[in-house]
Amino acid sequence: MRIKIITALVFVLFVGCKVEKENPITKExxxxxxxxxxxxxxxxxxxxxxxxxxxxxxxxxxxxxxxxxxxxxxxxxxxxxxxxxxxxxxxxxxxxxxxxxxxxxxxxxxxxxxxxxxxxxxxxxxxxxxxxxxxxxxxxxxxxxxxxxKQVYGTQVKYNWKMCQAYPKPLVDSVNVNKRRKELGLEPLEDYLNELSIMHFEMNKKAFLQVNITKPKLYTKEN
Known part of the structure; x- marks a missing residue:
């Protein structure tokens, strides 16, 4: 038991020294x-x-x-x-x-x-x-x-003005993008793109209505 305690203390001191080396400035x-x-x-x-x-x-x-x-x-x-x-x-x-x-x-x-x-x-x-x-x-x-x-999480987008729909710029491994997003606490990509599409429509509503686009084109889970 004593050996384990000493080992643990050595580990803590080692980790503490490592952090101090990486970040020598004490931030307040x-x-x-x-x-x-x-x-x-x-x-x-x-x-x-x-x-x-x-x-x-x-x-x-x-x-x-x-x-x-x-x-x-x-x-x-x-x-x-x-x-x-x-x-x-x-x-x-x-x-x-x-x-x-x-x-x-x-x-x-x-x-x-x-x-x-x-x-x-x-x-x-x-x-x-x-x-x-x-x-x-x-x-x-x-x-x-x-x-x-190519981007990893699909956060950067473009817009299809013909249907008012956001879509991601070039994306690596799109099949697993939602798994990667979830790991960092991001919503599913479809939900994110839909939010942006709705926002884009509201910001440019007058222009869209002039060409008979009355609502944004949203993604479903099947897309």
Missing amino acids: YNQQLVNELASMFQIDQVAAGIPSGKYKELSEDEWKSFKDSVFDVNYEKAAEIFNKYGFVGFDLVGKEGSRNFWLIVQHLDSKPEFQEAVLEKMKIEIERNNASPQNYAYLLDRVELNRGK
Whole structure:
């Protein structure tokens, strides 16, 4: 019994040293960083969406210039944060702050190397239950597509405008995609695509009604 106890203590000390080596910085909740990420998130959502409010007055070139400027500034800030803290997890900024950081990175497709670096560190935090597995799936799919590969979880989609239906971009092993999604706590792919199709219809309802499309085309389990 004594030998077992000593062995267990040695194991605990070994694991503790290993974690310390991977993450030498002791992270404490940082309200200032939470506030900064919230501000970055707000402008990111404007740039990632459809022009509205005062932005409707911008020309196509002006809107593109505005978007590029937002993403460039957010990249500089996000890279500085990442270099200091690694992937920003729950312990440092809470779930909302961590989500804000992830979403900002998610939209930086012009910086694929940065997305890959964040993904690698995010995986470590997932193993520590310090980041969202669902968000990891979205970023992984984004990175894989940016690499010219097929996505794993089907989170990235296109839309068939002729019937108002979302469908996944190139997907690896589609037969087992729902098994993979379930492992990370994601809903079945059909349900996810239907949610997006409904949202797409509501956002563009006027245009669809003009061409006699009165509802989105939804998937069934048989599809």
